Amino acid sequence: MTARRGRILLVVTLSAVLLAALAFTLRPAGRHAPVEAGTAVGVTPPAATSGGPSVIVPGRPGEPVVARPADEVRVTGSPHYNSLDVWFVRMMIPHHQQALQMAQLAPDRAASPGIKAIADRIRGAQAPEIGMMRGWLSARGLSAEVPDHDHGTMRGMQSPEALRRLAAARGADFDRLFVRMMTEHHQGAVTMATDLLGVGADQQLNEFANSVATEQAVEIDRMRALL
Template identity: 40%
Template structure:
């Protein structure tokens, strides 16, 4: 009698297993969709929103213009503090451009966005502003460059704060915080140099 109960239980378990296995092997059984082509999301594609994309698309040309402004320092000033600051700006922002470009490429998003032209994003200088800066020398250059770079950095802070508040990507948020920390310190330094 015990062996009949065990045999019955075993048969019931085997039948249940067969039914469950049969259901699991059919890709369309429960959903009506072919699940054999469903793939896990790409980690670079997942975990970002429009605020993250806007930050990357806006910050790339913003940083590129800061690099352009930093390169103008060479030959236009003898102020070692301005020369040093320009070198540090280049050293900090060039890798950030590469990081942001990599994020956009990973997301399959184009680099150009609504902020790609000079003067269109917060703190961006116009072509005329840059031309005037390029004509200045020595103390006049220092004053104009520092004032423009403060304004430029303030625009970057605004963009980074928006990314922190509205973004969802951890890497974007970490970079936005890095931009805030670094550029706020540089603004303080530039205001000190302006006197």
């Protein structure tokens, strides 16, 4: 019984030795050191640089990745806005400015508290929106000016003569004229904003245009209800 156990132990030991030798023989070249955690097999980790952090840049198909200094890597993607976004902002700024010009006449001329309240909401909403649009252009190095463009041709814009009549009106006459002119003005803004939703590329402007279309449509209904 003891001799049998000895033979079994010998066989097991020899098998283990043979398997270890076979594994050592078949080990791939270059794998003598363990791969560091977080390093993909077949990818050479970036070498440490003394000038700052490095960035892994993918190679073209069939080429390995490379490490480059971070200050040499530039974003090459297309901009997240297009020329129609820029045109919308440049047109909407003077459009809003005229709405403010009309709304600023209401406190001293309107008879209806409701008209005064609507004018106050217009001032409270559109003045900050002008600042937002100017900031959008500035952040992209774009000017708000459009040389030789007649802003009076935009949808809903009121003529200088119509603005003079509004400034000269008082009481109920002012209220009726204000509602008519501001309704036309808002309808123009709603159309401009709705048009952008189908062609613009900037997500921020998409949300802004949707807000303009929704809120000014609501104000049109409020003004009509007052008369």
